[in-house]
Amino acid sequence: MQNKTKFKQTTITEKDKQLFNELNSFLFPFNDFQKKAIISESPIILCIAGAGSGKTTVLTKRIEFLLKYKSVNPEKILAITFTRKAKQEMQGRLLKQGILVHIETFNSFCEKILRKNQFLIYGKDVRVIDQTSKVIAFIFSLQALNIKKDFIIEEYFTDSQIKNKSKEQLLSILINDCFSIIDFFKSKNEKLYDFSENSQNKKIAKLIFIICKQFQNYLKLHGFRTYNDQIIDTLSFFKKNSSLIPNFEHILVDEYQDVNDSQKELLDLLSPENLFVVGDPRQSIFGWRGSNIDLILNFETNYSNCETIILNKNYRSTRNIVNFMNKFIEDLKLPELESSFQEENILLLKNFFSEEEELSFIVEEAFKIVRNDKNIFILTRTNSQLEKLSDLMKQKKIYHFIKTEENLSPEKGIILSTIHSIKGLEADAVFIIGCNEQNFPCKYSENPVIDILKINDYDKEQEEKRLFYVAISRAKKNLFLTYSGKNHTPFINEKMKSLLSVET
Numbered sequence: 001m002q003n004k005t006k007f008k009q010t011t012i013t014e015k016d017k018q019l020f021n022e023l024n025s026f027l028f029p030f031n032d033f034q035k036k037a038i039i040s041e042s043p044i045i046l047c048i049a050g051a052g053s054g055k056t057t058v059l060t061k062r063i064e065f066l067l068k069y070k071s072v073n074p075e076k077i078l079a080i081t082f083t084r085k086a087k088q089e090m091q092g093r094l095l096k097q098g099i100l101v102h103i104e105t106f107n108s109f110c111e112k113i114l115r116k117n118q119f120l121i122y123g124k125d126v127r128v129i130d131q132t133s134k135v136i137a138f139i140f141s142l143q144a145l146n147i148k149k150d151f152i153i154e155e156y157f158t159d160s161q162i163k164n165k166s167k168e169q170l171l172s173i174l175i176n177d178c179f180s181i182i183d184f185f186k187s188k189n190e191k192l193y194d195f196s197e198n199s200q201n202k203k204i205a206k207l208i209f210i211i212c213k214q215f216q217n218y219l220k221l222h223g224f225r226t227y228n229d230q231i232i233d234t235l236s237f238f239k240k241n242s243s244l245i246p247n248f249e250h251i252l253v254d255e256y257q258d259v260n261d262s263q264k265e266l267l268d269l270l271s272p273e274n275l276f277v278v279g280d281p282r283q284s285i286f287g288w289r290g291s292n293i294d295l296i297l298n299f300e301t302n303y304s305n306c307e308t309i310i311l312n313k314n315y316r317s318t319r320n321i322v323n324f325m326n327k328f329i330e331d332l333k334l335p336e337l338e339s340s341f342q343e344e345n346i347l348l349l350k351n352f353f354s355e356e357e358e359l360s361f362i363v364e365e366a367f368k369i370v371r372n373d374k375n376i377f378i379l380t381r382t383n384s385q386l387e388k389l390s391d392l393m394k395q396k397k398i399y400h401f402i403k404t405e406e407n408l409s410p411e412k413g414i415i416l417s418t419i420h421s422i423k424g425l426e427a428d429a430v431f432i433i434g435c436n437e438q439n440f441p442c443k444y445s446e447n448p449v450i451d452i453l454k455i456n457d458y459d460k461e462q463e464e465k466r467l468f469y470v471a472i473s474r475a476k477k478n479l480f481l482t483y484s485g486k487n488h489t490p491f492i493n494e495k496m497k498s499l500l501s502v503e504t
Helices: 014-022 032-039 055-068 084-096 106-116 131-144 149-156 159-164 167-187 202-221 227-240 261-270 319-328 355-370 383-395 460-472
Strands: 044-049 077-081 102-105 250-253 274-279 307-311 313-318 338-341 347-352 375-380 413-418 427-432 475-484 501-503
Touching (some): 014 032, 032 307, 044 055, 055 084, 055 250, 077 084, 077 106, 102 106, 106 227, 106 261, 131 149, 131 167, 131 202, 149 167, 149 202, 167 202, 167 227, 227 261, 313 319, 319 338, 319 460, 319 475, 347 355, 355 375, 355 383, 355 413, 355 427, 355 475, 383 413, 427 460, 460 475
Parallel strands (some): 044 274, 044 307, 077 102, 077 250, 250 274, 313 338, 313 475, 347 475, 375 413, 375 427, 427 475
Protein backbone atom coordinates (compact mmCIF):
# COMPACT_ATOMS: atom_id res chain seq x y z
CA MET A 1 0.00 0.00 0.00
CA GLN A 2 2.91 2.29 -0.59
CA ASN A 3 2.71 5.78 -2.01
CA LYS A 4 5.38 8.39 -2.48
CA THR A 5 3.48 11.16 -0.78
CA LYS A 6 4.47 12.45 2.61
CA PHE A 7 1.89 15.00 3.63
CA LYS A 8 3.11 18.16 5.35
CA GLN A 9 1.34 18.56 8.67
CA THR A 10 0.50 22.14 9.60
CA THR A 11 1.82 23.60 12.84
CA ILE A 12 -0.24 24.89 15.73
CA THR A 13 1.00 28.45 16.32
CA GLU A 14 0.74 30.65 19.40
CA LYS A 15 -1.82 32.71 17.51
CA ASP A 16 -3.84 29.54 16.93
CA LYS A 17 -3.75 28.69 20.63
CA GLN A 18 -4.90 32.18 21.49
CA LEU A 19 -7.85 31.83 19.11
CA PHE A 20 -8.65 28.40 20.53
CA ASN A 21 -8.88 30.00 23.99
CA GLU A 22 -11.03 32.86 22.76
CA LEU A 23 -13.40 30.39 21.06
CA ASN A 24 -13.27 27.84 23.88
CA SER A 25 -17.03 27.58 24.33
CA PHE A 26 -17.39 26.82 20.59
CA LEU A 27 -14.38 24.54 20.20
CA PHE A 28 -14.28 22.90 23.63
CA PRO A 29 -14.76 19.19 22.68
CA PHE A 30 -12.18 19.17 19.88
CA ASN A 31 -8.46 18.39 19.80
CA ASP A 32 -5.99 21.02 18.52
CA PHE A 33 -5.78 19.79 14.93
CA GLN A 34 -9.55 19.46 14.70
CA LYS A 35 -9.79 23.03 15.99
CA LYS A 36 -7.29 24.15 13.37
CA ALA A 37 -9.35 22.51 10.60
CA ILE A 38 -12.48 24.21 11.86
CA ILE A 39 -11.16 27.79 12.07
CA SER A 40 -8.20 27.98 9.67
CA GLU A 41 -8.34 30.98 7.34
CA SER A 42 -6.20 29.38 4.61
CA PRO A 43 -8.09 29.56 1.30
CA ILE A 44 -7.11 26.02 0.26
CA ILE A 45 -7.14 23.29 2.91
CA LEU A 46 -6.43 19.57 2.61
CA CYS A 47 -7.62 17.65 5.66
CA ILE A 48 -6.29 14.09 5.87
CA ALA A 49 -8.65 12.43 8.31
CA GLY A 50 -7.89 8.92 9.55
CA ALA A 51 -10.57 6.35 10.35
CA GLY A 52 -12.74 7.41 13.29
CA SER A 53 -11.15 10.86 13.54
CA GLY A 54 -14.42 12.80 13.35
CA LYS A 55 -14.08 14.20 9.83
CA THR A 56 -17.81 14.78 9.23
CA THR A 57 -18.15 16.49 12.60
CA VAL A 58 -15.20 18.76 11.75
CA LEU A 59 -16.61 19.60 8.31
CA THR A 60 -20.05 20.53 9.66
CA LYS A 61 -18.48 22.48 12.55
CA ARG A 62 -16.42 24.46 10.02
CA ILE A 63 -19.61 25.43 8.20
CA GLU A 64 -21.08 26.56 11.53
CA PHE A 65 -17.92 28.59 12.20
CA LEU A 66 -18.08 30.31 8.79
CA LEU A 67 -21.65 31.40 9.41
CA LYS A 68 -21.47 32.36 13.09
CA TYR A 69 -17.99 33.90 13.27
CA LYS A 70 -17.16 34.92 9.70
CA SER A 71 -20.66 36.06 8.67
CA VAL A 72 -20.47 34.19 5.37
CA ASN A 73 -23.71 34.27 3.39
CA PRO A 74 -25.22 30.75 3.65
CA GLU A 75 -26.14 30.95 -0.04
CA LYS A 76 -22.43 31.17 -0.82
CA ILE A 77 -21.54 27.87 0.90
CA LEU A 78 -21.69 24.51 -0.88
CA ALA A 79 -20.88 21.21 0.84
CA ILE A 80 -20.48 18.16 -1.39
CA THR A 81 -20.45 14.52 -0.38
CA PHE A 82 -20.96 11.20 -2.17
CA THR A 83 -24.05 9.48 -0.83
CA ARG A 84 -27.57 10.52 0.00
CA LYS A 85 -27.10 9.09 3.49
CA ALA A 86 -24.05 11.30 4.14
CA LYS A 87 -25.92 14.28 2.70
CA GLN A 88 -28.92 13.66 4.99
CA GLU A 89 -26.67 13.18 8.02
CA MET A 90 -24.88 16.46 7.35
CA GLN A 91 -28.15 18.32 6.79
CA GLY A 92 -29.54 16.90 10.03
CA ARG A 93 -26.55 17.98 12.10
CA LEU A 94 -26.66 21.53 10.73
CA LEU A 95 -30.44 21.89 11.02
CA LYS A 96 -30.11 21.17 14.76
CA GLN A 97 -28.01 24.36 14.88
CA GLY A 98 -30.59 26.23 12.80
CA ILE A 99 -28.25 26.24 9.77
CA LEU A 100 -29.41 25.83 6.18
CA VAL A 101 -26.78 25.82 3.41
CA HIS A 102 -26.39 24.03 0.07
CA ILE A 103 -25.54 20.40 0.81
CA GLU A 104 -25.43 18.14 -2.22
CA THR A 105 -23.96 15.00 -3.66
CA PHE A 106 -22.07 15.60 -6.90
CA ASN A 107 -25.04 14.04 -8.69
CA SER A 108 -27.81 15.99 -6.94
CA PHE A 109 -25.94 19.25 -7.58
CA CYS A 110 -25.64 18.48 -11.28
CA GLU A 111 -29.22 17.24 -11.55
CA LYS A 112 -30.53 20.58 -10.25
CA ILE A 113 -28.46 22.45 -12.86
CA LEU A 114 -29.69 20.17 -15.66
CA ARG A 115 -33.36 20.37 -14.65
CA LYS A 116 -33.22 24.13 -14.37
CA ASN A 117 -31.71 24.41 -17.87
CA GLN A 118 -33.13 21.25 -19.43
CA PHE A 119 -34.54 22.62 -22.67
CA LEU A 120 -31.55 24.89 -23.16
CA ILE A 121 -29.23 21.86 -22.86
CA TYR A 122 -31.19 19.04 -24.50
CA GLY A 123 -34.13 20.64 -26.26
CA LYS A 124 -36.36 17.93 -24.77
CA ASP A 125 -37.27 16.17 -21.54
CA VAL A 126 -34.34 14.02 -20.32
CA ARG A 127 -34.38 12.09 -17.04
CA VAL A 128 -32.13 9.83 -14.97
CA ILE A 129 -32.72 6.18 -15.83
CA ASP A 130 -34.18 3.86 -13.19
CA GLN A 131 -33.75 0.08 -12.87
CA THR A 132 -37.00 -0.80 -14.66
CA SER A 133 -36.07 1.38 -17.63
CA LYS A 134 -32.59 -0.18 -17.68
CA VAL A 135 -34.11 -3.64 -18.09
CA ILE A 136 -36.44 -2.49 -20.88
CA ALA A 137 -33.60 -0.67 -22.66
CA PHE A 138 -31.37 -3.73 -22.43
CA ILE A 139 -34.01 -6.14 -23.77
CA PHE A 140 -34.73 -3.85 -26.73
CA SER A 141 -30.98 -3.55 -27.38
CA LEU A 142 -30.62 -7.35 -27.53
CA GLN A 143 -33.60 -7.59 -29.87
CA ALA A 144 -32.15 -4.95 -32.18
CA LEU A 145 -28.94 -7.00 -32.38
CA ASN A 146 -30.86 -10.29 -32.73
CA ILE A 147 -29.12 -11.72 -29.64
CA LYS A 148 -31.03 -14.15 -27.42
CA LYS A 149 -31.02 -13.60 -23.65
CA ASP A 150 -30.16 -17.22 -22.88
CA PHE A 151 -27.26 -17.15 -25.35
CA ILE A 152 -25.54 -14.09 -23.88
CA ILE A 153 -26.07 -15.35 -20.31
CA GLU A 154 -24.45 -18.70 -21.17
CA GLU A 155 -21.55 -16.97 -22.94
CA TYR A 156 -20.97 -14.38 -20.23
CA PHE A 157 -21.17 -16.37 -16.98
CA THR A 158 -19.23 -19.40 -15.74
CA ASP A 159 -20.96 -22.76 -15.25
CA SER A 160 -20.87 -22.38 -11.45
CA GLN A 161 -22.43 -18.92 -11.61
CA ILE A 162 -25.19 -20.22 -13.87
CA LYS A 163 -25.76 -23.17 -11.52
CA ASN A 164 -26.03 -21.05 -8.36
CA LYS A 165 -28.25 -18.21 -9.60
CA SER A 166 -31.61 -17.86 -11.32
CA LYS A 167 -31.85 -16.49 -14.87
CA GLU A 168 -33.45 -13.34 -13.48
CA GLN A 169 -30.51 -12.78 -11.13
CA LEU A 170 -27.99 -13.42 -13.91
CA LEU A 171 -29.80 -11.06 -16.29
CA SER A 172 -29.82 -8.34 -13.60
CA ILE A 173 -26.06 -8.74 -13.04
CA LEU A 174 -25.41 -8.65 -16.79
CA ILE A 175 -27.49 -5.49 -17.25
CA ASN A 176 -25.75 -3.73 -14.37
CA ASP A 177 -22.34 -4.83 -15.65
CA CYS A 178 -23.03 -3.43 -19.13
CA PHE A 179 -24.34 -0.25 -17.54
CA SER A 180 -21.19 -0.01 -15.41
CA ILE A 181 -19.05 -0.25 -18.57
CA ILE A 182 -20.94 2.67 -20.12
CA ASP A 183 -20.66 4.68 -16.91
CA PHE A 184 -16.98 3.82 -16.44
CA PHE A 185 -16.08 5.42 -19.76
CA LYS A 186 -18.21 8.41 -18.85
CA SER A 187 -16.46 8.75 -15.48
CA LYS A 188 -13.23 9.13 -17.47
CA ASN A 189 -14.99 11.50 -19.88
CA GLU A 190 -14.03 9.16 -22.75
CA LYS A 191 -16.05 7.76 -25.65
CA LEU A 192 -16.91 4.07 -25.48
CA TYR A 193 -14.33 2.25 -27.57
CA ASP A 194 -13.77 -1.42 -28.48
CA PHE A 195 -11.97 -2.78 -25.42
CA SER A 196 -11.91 -6.40 -26.63
CA GLU A 197 -8.28 -6.23 -27.75
CA ASN A 198 -7.24 -5.72 -24.11
CA SER A 199 -9.20 -8.71 -22.90
CA GLN A 200 -8.13 -12.31 -22.36
CA ASN A 201 -11.48 -13.43 -23.78
CA LYS A 202 -11.74 -11.37 -26.96
CA LYS A 203 -14.88 -13.08 -28.27
CA ILE A 204 -17.15 -12.31 -25.30
CA ALA A 205 -15.54 -8.90 -24.78
CA LYS A 206 -16.36 -7.98 -28.40
CA LEU A 207 -19.94 -9.11 -27.92
CA ILE A 208 -20.33 -7.12 -24.71
CA PHE A 209 -18.86 -4.04 -26.42
CA ILE A 210 -21.43 -4.32 -29.26
CA ILE A 211 -24.28 -4.68 -26.74
CA CYS A 212 -23.02 -1.70 -24.71
CA LYS A 213 -22.84 0.43 -27.84
CA GLN A 214 -26.46 -0.40 -28.73
CA PHE A 215 -27.53 0.04 -25.09
CA GLN A 216 -25.93 3.50 -24.97
CA ASN A 217 -27.57 4.56 -28.24
CA TYR A 218 -30.97 3.49 -26.91
CA LEU A 219 -30.52 5.55 -23.74
CA LYS A 220 -29.61 8.67 -25.70
CA LEU A 221 -32.42 8.25 -28.23
CA HIS A 222 -35.08 7.82 -25.53
CA GLY A 223 -34.00 10.70 -23.29
CA PHE A 224 -32.28 8.88 -20.44
CA ARG A 225 -29.18 10.06 -18.65
CA THR A 226 -26.87 8.11 -16.35
CA TYR A 227 -25.33 9.41 -13.15
CA ASN A 228 -22.12 10.19 -15.01
CA ASP A 229 -24.11 11.93 -17.76
CA GLN A 230 -25.25 14.32 -15.05
CA ILE A 231 -21.68 15.48 -14.48
CA ILE A 232 -20.54 15.34 -18.12
CA ASP A 233 -23.56 17.31 -19.35
CA THR A 234 -23.16 19.86 -16.56
CA LEU A 235 -19.49 20.33 -17.47
CA SER A 236 -20.40 20.85 -21.12
CA PHE A 237 -23.12 23.34 -20.20
CA PHE A 238 -20.83 25.35 -17.91
CA LYS A 239 -18.08 25.49 -20.54
CA LYS A 240 -20.51 26.94 -23.06
CA ASN A 241 -22.28 29.22 -20.57
CA SER A 242 -19.67 30.45 -18.08
CA SER A 243 -21.94 33.31 -16.97
CA LEU A 244 -24.40 30.71 -15.59
CA ILE A 245 -21.85 28.98 -13.34
CA PRO A 246 -23.01 29.57 -9.73
CA ASN A 247 -20.64 31.54 -7.54
CA PHE A 248 -19.70 30.01 -4.18
CA GLU A 249 -17.25 31.60 -1.75
CA HIS A 250 -16.69 28.31 0.09
CA ILE A 251 -16.87 24.75 -1.21
CA LEU A 252 -16.27 21.89 1.20
CA VAL A 253 -15.83 18.35 -0.17
CA ASP A 254 -16.17 15.20 1.93
CA GLU A 255 -14.57 11.82 1.01
CA TYR A 256 -12.14 13.48 -1.40
CA GLN A 257 -10.25 10.21 -1.90
CA ASP A 258 -13.26 9.00 -3.94
CA VAL A 259 -13.30 11.91 -6.42
CA ASN A 260 -12.93 11.07 -10.12
CA ASP A 261 -11.48 13.20 -12.93
CA SER A 262 -14.85 14.61 -14.05
CA GLN A 263 -15.77 15.64 -10.50
CA LYS A 264 -12.39 17.34 -10.11
CA GLU A 265 -13.02 19.22 -13.37
CA LEU A 266 -16.39 20.35 -12.02
CA LEU A 267 -14.73 21.73 -8.88
CA ASP A 268 -12.21 23.55 -11.08
CA LEU A 269 -15.01 25.16 -13.10
CA LEU A 270 -16.84 26.25 -9.94
CA SER A 271 -13.51 27.78 -8.87
CA PRO A 272 -14.42 28.86 -5.34
CA GLU A 273 -12.38 31.43 -3.44
CA ASN A 274 -12.05 28.89 -0.63
CA LEU A 275 -11.77 25.12 -1.02
CA PHE A 276 -11.76 22.68 1.92
CA VAL A 277 -11.38 18.98 1.11
CA VAL A 278 -11.32 16.13 3.59
CA GLY A 279 -10.50 12.51 2.92
CA ASP A 280 -8.30 9.52 3.70
CA PRO A 281 -6.11 7.86 1.03
CA ARG A 282 -6.13 4.73 3.21
CA GLN A 283 -9.84 4.37 2.43
CA SER A 284 -9.85 4.86 -1.34
CA ILE A 285 -11.73 1.76 -2.55
CA PHE A 286 -13.64 2.83 -5.65
CA GLY A 287 -10.95 2.80 -8.34
CA TRP A 288 -12.98 0.17 -10.20
CA ARG A 289 -15.73 2.79 -10.42
CA GLY A 290 -13.42 5.50 -11.77
CA SER A 291 -12.23 7.32 -8.62
CA ASN A 292 -8.66 8.60 -8.85
CA ILE A 293 -6.58 8.27 -5.66
CA ASP A 294 -3.87 10.47 -7.21
CA LEU A 295 -6.15 13.49 -6.79
CA ILE A 296 -5.74 13.35 -3.00
CA LEU A 297 -2.15 12.03 -3.04
CA ASN A 298 -1.02 14.88 -5.33
CA PHE A 299 -3.23 17.60 -3.85
CA GLU A 300 -0.29 19.47 -2.32
CA THR A 301 1.46 19.49 -5.70
CA ASN A 302 -1.63 20.66 -7.58
CA TYR A 303 -2.39 23.34 -4.97
CA SER A 304 1.02 24.56 -3.90
CA ASN A 305 -0.46 27.14 -1.51
CA CYS A 306 -2.61 24.65 0.40
CA GLU A 307 -2.50 24.05 4.13
CA THR A 308 -2.50 20.38 5.14
CA ILE A 309 -4.11 19.37 8.40
CA ILE A 310 -3.82 15.74 9.53
CA LEU A 311 -6.36 14.29 11.97
CA ASN A 312 -4.88 11.15 13.49
CA LYS A 313 -6.75 10.78 16.79
CA ASN A 314 -9.12 7.81 16.49
CA TYR A 315 -12.31 8.15 18.56
CA ARG A 316 -13.84 4.86 17.44
CA SER A 317 -11.69 1.82 18.23
CA THR A 318 -9.93 0.36 21.25
CA ARG A 319 -6.14 0.50 21.53
CA ASN A 320 -5.39 -3.01 20.26
CA ILE A 321 -7.54 -2.52 17.14
CA VAL A 322 -5.88 0.82 16.37
CA ASN A 323 -2.44 -0.78 16.84
CA PHE A 324 -3.49 -3.55 14.46
CA MET A 325 -4.56 -0.95 11.87
CA ASN A 326 -1.26 0.90 12.25
CA LYS A 327 0.78 -2.25 11.66
CA PHE A 328 -1.22 -2.88 8.52
CA ILE A 329 -0.59 0.54 6.98
CA GLU A 330 2.85 1.39 8.32
CA ASP A 331 4.35 1.50 4.81
CA LEU A 332 2.15 4.51 4.10
CA LYS A 333 3.97 7.74 4.92
CA LEU A 334 1.29 8.97 7.28
CA PRO A 335 1.39 9.49 11.05
CA GLU A 336 0.08 6.54 13.02
CA LEU A 337 -3.41 6.77 14.42
CA GLU A 338 -3.76 7.23 18.17
CA SER A 339 -6.51 5.55 20.15
CA SER A 340 -8.66 7.39 22.67
CA PHE A 341 -9.55 4.17 24.50
CA GLN A 342 -7.00 2.23 26.51
CA GLU A 343 -9.02 -0.91 27.30
CA GLU A 344 -8.35 -3.98 25.20
CA ASN A 345 -10.99 -6.28 23.79
CA ILE A 346 -11.21 -9.30 21.51
CA LEU A 347 -8.94 -9.34 18.46
CA LEU A 348 -9.16 -12.86 17.07
CA LEU A 349 -7.94 -14.77 14.01
CA LYS A 350 -9.65 -18.16 13.76
CA ASN A 351 -9.14 -20.92 11.19
CA PHE A 352 -11.75 -23.52 10.20
CA PHE A 353 -11.61 -26.78 8.28
CA SER A 354 -14.51 -25.78 6.02
CA GLU A 355 -16.56 -22.75 5.07
CA GLU A 356 -19.62 -24.43 6.61
CA GLU A 357 -17.87 -24.61 10.01
CA GLU A 358 -16.76 -20.99 9.65
CA LEU A 359 -20.27 -19.70 8.92
CA SER A 360 -21.81 -21.75 11.75
CA PHE A 361 -19.34 -20.29 14.25
CA ILE A 362 -20.06 -16.74 13.12
CA VAL A 363 -23.83 -17.19 13.33
CA GLU A 364 -23.62 -18.63 16.87
CA GLU A 365 -21.11 -16.05 18.11
CA ALA A 366 -23.02 -13.12 16.58
CA PHE A 367 -26.25 -14.33 18.18
CA LYS A 368 -24.55 -14.42 21.61
CA ILE A 369 -23.18 -10.88 21.25
CA VAL A 370 -26.35 -9.28 19.88
CA ARG A 371 -28.31 -10.50 22.90
CA ASN A 372 -26.22 -8.06 24.94
CA ASP A 373 -27.80 -5.21 22.98
CA LYS A 374 -24.78 -4.65 20.74
CA ASN A 375 -24.65 -3.85 17.08
CA ILE A 376 -22.73 -6.24 14.86
CA PHE A 377 -21.36 -6.10 11.33
CA ILE A 378 -20.64 -9.34 9.49
CA LEU A 379 -18.62 -8.32 6.47
CA THR A 380 -17.90 -10.27 3.30
CA ARG A 381 -15.79 -9.63 0.23
CA THR A 382 -18.45 -10.87 -2.21
CA ASN A 383 -22.23 -11.00 -2.52
CA SER A 384 -22.26 -14.81 -2.84
CA GLN A 385 -20.74 -15.13 0.67
CA LEU A 386 -23.41 -12.74 1.92
CA GLU A 387 -26.20 -14.87 0.43
CA LYS A 388 -24.87 -18.09 2.03
CA LEU A 389 -24.66 -16.41 5.44
CA SER A 390 -28.15 -14.94 5.14
CA ASP A 391 -29.61 -18.31 4.14
CA LEU A 392 -28.04 -19.93 7.22
CA MET A 393 -29.43 -17.23 9.51
CA LYS A 394 -32.90 -17.66 7.99
CA GLN A 395 -32.71 -21.41 8.68
CA LYS A 396 -31.90 -20.67 12.33
CA LYS A 397 -34.58 -17.94 12.44
CA ILE A 398 -32.06 -15.26 13.44
CA TYR A 399 -33.18 -11.77 12.52
CA HIS A 400 -30.65 -9.83 10.45
CA PHE A 401 -30.47 -6.95 8.00
CA ILE A 402 -28.64 -6.91 4.67
CA LYS A 403 -26.98 -3.55 3.95
CA THR A 404 -26.64 -2.20 0.43
CA GLU A 405 -25.01 1.07 -0.67
CA GLU A 406 -28.15 3.24 -0.63
CA ASN A 407 -30.33 1.68 2.13
CA LEU A 408 -30.24 2.83 5.75
CA SER A 409 -29.37 0.16 8.30
CA PRO A 410 -30.69 0.00 11.87
CA GLU A 411 -28.44 1.16 14.69
CA LYS A 412 -28.67 -2.14 16.57
CA GLY A 413 -28.76 -5.78 15.55
CA ILE A 414 -26.90 -8.05 13.14
CA ILE A 415 -26.07 -6.32 9.88
CA LEU A 416 -24.70 -8.27 6.92
CA SER A 417 -22.82 -6.35 4.27
CA THR A 418 -20.10 -6.42 1.67
CA ILE A 419 -17.22 -4.18 2.69
CA HIS A 420 -17.91 -1.67 -0.09
CA SER A 421 -21.39 -1.00 1.29
CA ILE A 422 -20.39 -0.43 4.93
CA LYS A 423 -17.82 2.34 4.43
CA GLY A 424 -18.21 5.22 6.90
CA LEU A 425 -20.14 3.18 9.48
CA GLU A 426 -19.07 1.49 12.73
CA ALA A 427 -20.15 -1.33 15.04
CA ASP A 428 -19.31 -2.67 18.51
CA ALA A 429 -18.26 -6.01 17.02
CA VAL A 430 -17.10 -6.76 13.47
CA PHE A 431 -16.71 -10.16 11.86
CA ILE A 432 -14.76 -10.34 8.60
CA ILE A 433 -15.32 -13.72 7.01
CA GLY A 434 -13.25 -15.45 4.37
CA CYS A 435 -9.92 -13.86 5.35
CA ASN A 436 -8.00 -16.21 3.09
CA GLU A 437 -5.85 -16.03 -0.04
CA GLN A 438 -8.84 -16.29 -2.37
CA ASN A 439 -10.74 -13.28 -1.01
CA PHE A 440 -8.02 -10.84 0.07
CA PRO A 441 -6.92 -9.98 -2.55
CA CYS A 442 -9.99 -11.29 -4.36
CA LYS A 443 -8.99 -13.89 -6.94
CA TYR A 444 -12.31 -14.00 -8.74
CA SER A 445 -15.28 -11.81 -9.45
CA GLU A 446 -19.03 -12.35 -9.51
CA ASN A 447 -19.05 -9.69 -12.20
CA PRO A 448 -17.14 -10.97 -15.26
CA VAL A 449 -16.90 -7.41 -16.56
CA ILE A 450 -14.16 -6.75 -14.01
CA ASP A 451 -11.98 -9.32 -15.77
CA ILE A 452 -13.18 -8.56 -19.30
CA LEU A 453 -12.72 -4.82 -19.06
CA LYS A 454 -8.93 -4.58 -18.81
CA ILE A 455 -8.85 -0.80 -19.14
CA ASN A 456 -8.87 0.10 -15.47
CA ASP A 457 -5.82 2.18 -14.69
CA TYR A 458 -5.88 1.67 -10.93
CA ASP A 459 -3.72 -0.68 -8.87
CA LYS A 460 -6.12 -3.50 -8.00
CA GLU A 461 -3.90 -5.14 -5.35
CA GLN A 462 -3.36 -1.86 -3.50
CA GLU A 463 -7.08 -1.15 -3.61
CA GLU A 464 -7.78 -4.61 -2.19
CA LYS A 465 -5.46 -3.77 0.74
CA ARG A 466 -7.29 -0.53 1.35
CA LEU A 467 -10.57 -2.45 1.27
CA PHE A 468 -9.30 -4.75 4.03
CA TYR A 469 -8.25 -1.66 6.01
CA VAL A 470 -11.75 -0.20 5.68
CA ALA A 471 -13.17 -3.47 7.02
CA ILE A 472 -10.98 -3.72 10.13
CA SER A 473 -11.38 -0.03 10.93
CA ARG A 474 -15.18 -0.39 11.34
CA ALA A 475 -14.71 -2.20 14.69
CA LYS A 476 -15.13 -0.28 17.93
CA LYS A 477 -14.43 -3.02 20.48
CA ASN A 478 -14.22 -6.57 19.12
CA LEU A 479 -12.79 -7.78 15.81
CA PHE A 480 -13.12 -11.38 14.58
CA LEU A 481 -11.16 -12.45 11.48
CA THR A 482 -12.14 -15.90 10.23
CA TYR A 483 -11.12 -18.10 7.31
CA SER A 484 -11.26 -21.67 6.06
CA GLY A 485 -8.52 -23.48 4.21
CA LYS A 486 -4.79 -23.67 4.70
CA ASN A 487 -3.58 -20.05 4.65
CA HIS A 488 -4.93 -16.74 5.88
CA THR A 489 -4.71 -13.65 3.69
CA PRO A 490 -1.15 -12.40 3.04
CA PHE A 491 -2.47 -8.98 4.12
CA ILE A 492 -2.06 -10.17 7.72
CA ASN A 493 1.69 -9.86 8.24
CA GLU A 494 3.76 -11.18 11.16
CA LYS A 495 3.69 -7.85 13.03
CA MET A 496 -0.10 -7.82 12.81
CA LYS A 497 -0.33 -11.48 13.78
CA SER A 498 1.60 -10.80 16.99
CA LEU A 499 -1.31 -8.61 18.12
CA LEU A 500 -3.93 -11.30 17.45
CA SER A 501 -5.26 -14.19 19.45
CA VAL A 502 -4.85 -17.03 16.95
CA GLU A 503 -7.05 -20.15 17.07
CA THR A 504 -6.85 -23.09 14.68
